[in-house]
Amino acid sequence: MVWLRGLVALPFGLAVGSFMTVAIHRLPAGESLARPRSRCPRCGTEIRNRDNVPVLSWVLLRGRCRSCGERISAVYPLLELATAGLVVAAVARYDRPWVGGMVAALVAMMPAIALIDLRHRIIPNRLTYPALAGFAAYLAVARLAGGGVDPVRGLMGAAAYGGGLLVVALVSGGMGMGDVKLAAAIGLVLGSLGLGVVGVAAGAAIVLGGLGAVVALAMGAGRKAKIPFGPSIAAGAVVAAFWGPQLASAYLRTVT
Numbered sequence: 391m392v393w394l395r396g397l398v399a400l401p402f403g404l405a406v407g408s409f410m411t412v413a414i415h416r417l418p419a420g421e422s423l424a425r426p427r428s429r430c431p432r433c434g435t436e437i438r439n440r441d442n443v444p445v446l447s448w449v450l451l452r453g454r455c456r457s458c459g460e461r462i463s464a465v466y467p468l469l470e471l472a473t474a475g476l477v478v479a480a481v482a483r484y485d486r487p488w489v490g491g492m493v494a495a496l497v498a499m500m501p502a503i504a505l506i507d508l509r510h511r512i513i514p515n516r517l518t519y520p521a522l523a524g525f526a527a528y529l530a531v532a533r534l535a536g537g538g539v540d541p542v543r544g545l546m547g548a549a550a551y552g553g554g555l556l557v558v559a560l561v562s563g564g565m566g567m568g569d570v571k572l573a574a575a576i577g578l579v580l581g582s583l584g585l586g587v588v589g590v591a592a593g594a595a596i597v598l599g600g601l602g603a604v605v606a607l608a609m610g611a612g613r614k615a616k617i618p619f620g621p622s623i624a625a626g627a628v629v630a631a632f633w634g635p636q637l638a639s640a641y642l643r644t645v646t
């Protein structure tokens with residue numbers, strides 16, 4: 391019942407996406423996620439509940455504030471759609487509920503992290519620390535519940551991916567500690583499914599990072615321009631979350 395699982399996951403995905411539209415502004419600014427309610431940045435009117443329905447409100451209001459008509463960026467509904475789409479796809483992809491829930495939580499964070507890093511060149515600790523602690527606790531509980539995850543491999547994945555990027559960060563300096571913590575969280579989750587999946591995430595991040603650099607150069611960025619690596623790490627995690635197990639086993643078949 392793949393479609394039924396996806397349907398059940400959709401409202402969760404939209405709610406998480408809506409939360410992320412708040413997080414992309416407030417986390418980099420160090421503001422509270424809980425309070426105050428969202429306001430129009432121009433006229434200061436509080437956004438009412440009926441105007442705060444993910445995607446739908448933006449479409450019905452044609453991307454404008456109800457009070458003053460200020461344009462509301464399409465980034466909001468697009469981030470909500472992307473987050474919800476990833477959550478639905480993850481829950482549909484994995485029929486084991488413990489695995490599906492965990493992978494959904496991981497990929498749900500990736501669009502917001504990529505966006506924050508692109509805009510502010512940081513990956514907030516307020517995302518990576520709760521992710522690391524939350525996924526570690528989740529893995530322990532899922533293991534006890536027979537959820538089909540391997541916490542020890544998860545720790546190995548975190549050490550391998552996070553440690554690998556830590557070395558890169560210390561040697562080259564082009565990478566930040568936010569990237570290292572993000573990689574550790576990704577390694578923790580994907581490693582619990584198999585260490586090859588972490589390898590796919592890292593490999594995809596390198597390939598996508600290279601493509602990103604080429605695109606940035608083509609769009610006129612200077613050779614010395616700092617290109618954030620977070621979006622590639624996030625995109626690599628999404629690739630591995632959905633195709634990692636197959637890619638890892640296909641790779642092992644070709645080399646052995």
Ligand SMILES: [Zn+2]
Nearest residue numbers: 430433455458
């Ligand atoms: Zn307004």
